[in-house]
Amino acid sequence: MAAKKKFVNTDPLDIDREKYFSEANSRLPWWFIVVFGYLVFFAFQYTSSHGGKFNYRVYEKYSSLAQLEDSQPVGDVDPLFALGKEKYALCAACHQPNGAGLANLAPPLAGSEWVLESDPSRIIRIVLHGLQGPITVKGEQWNLAMAPLGESLSDEEIAAILTYIRSSWGNEAPAVSSDTVAGIRSDVGSRSMWTAPELLDVPLSSE
Ligand code: HEC
Known part of the structure; x- marks a missing residue:
């Protein structure tokens, strides 16, 4: 049975890891926030315009309730x-x-x-x-x-x-x-x- 290796810090910079990681995690670059915000906005717009303004009755292929209703069979109407x-x-x-x-x-x-x-x-x-x-x-x-x-x-x-x-x-x-x-x-x-x-x-x- 091999003896347990002892952990040795071989990092040449020998940084304070705890400090380094907590700071890196808490700071998002400004451009990331802008790009991400734009993506969310775009996704929202896209879903809204293609999904009948979030109307649950509108499904794929139709982009508004009016359009969907127009293409429905007239049903029991003569x-x-x-x-x-x-x-x-x-x-x-x-x-x-x-x-x-x-x-x-x-x-x-x-x-x-x-x-x-x-x-x-x-x-x-x-x-x-x-x-x-x-x-x-x-x-x-x-x-x-x-x-x-x-x-x-x-x-x-x-x-x-x-x-x-x-x-x-x-x-x-x-x-x-x-x-x-x-x-x-x-x-x-x-x-x-x-x-x-x-x-x-x-x-x-x-x-
Ligand atoms: C160019 C205009 C014009 C068009 C198009 C027309 N009508 Fe008329 N219609 C009149 C006029 C004017 C009178 C009244 C005639 C008179 O004074 O003797 C009239 C009268 C009538 C009347 C009897 C009076 C009433 O109001 O109930 C009916 C029913 C009628 N039209 C149905 C129709 C239908 C159905 C169509 C389509 C297939 C039609 N009309 C197209 C002008 C038109």
Whole structure:
């Protein structure tokens, strides 16, 4: 059994180790603090901008809650509604994005008795063939003209738009099917713009 070696201080400088290490540990160089601080700041910024501002619902690939929600499947929302919302841009030019209409341009769709009629036969005709002359909407008289849009929109698109306007801005009326639109399109054929009295003569199926 070898004899235990005795520890000998061979340090040529023979420094006071205790003093040396405690001072070295307690003093961080100034540049290290600056660089480290910048890194923390940068990491925070990066995580914030890429992680939806620390929202726990936002996950990788999405950088904000709005972006994430936009790309989610519409779930139990009728796909017609989603299509209608998109295609409504065409009508929004006149009837406004919030459906409130605009003086001398177009009457409101929000709260309109025409839109809310549970049988959509009349509004389908308005979109297909257009409308002109005096019409009363929500107690107000309008006397303008809306061009026919039947040529530029498919049955499905018309059904979708009408479904959308019938369940937006507080409106609550049943969805419209493309079959109903197709039926009216082929029954009526091509014709001139409707007037309100003519539309009121169109028989409605009672609920
Ligand atoms: C170029 C402007 C314009 C566009 C685009 C337009 N409309 Fe109209 N719309 C009018 C005007 C003007 C009237 C009223 C016509 C009148 O005074 O006889 C009207 C009337 C209506 C009415 C009946 C009155 C009411 O307010 O409820 C409905 C329903 C309607 N539009 C739906 C639509 C839908 C749906 C679209 C899109 C597919 C659309 N409109 C696109 C101008 C427009």
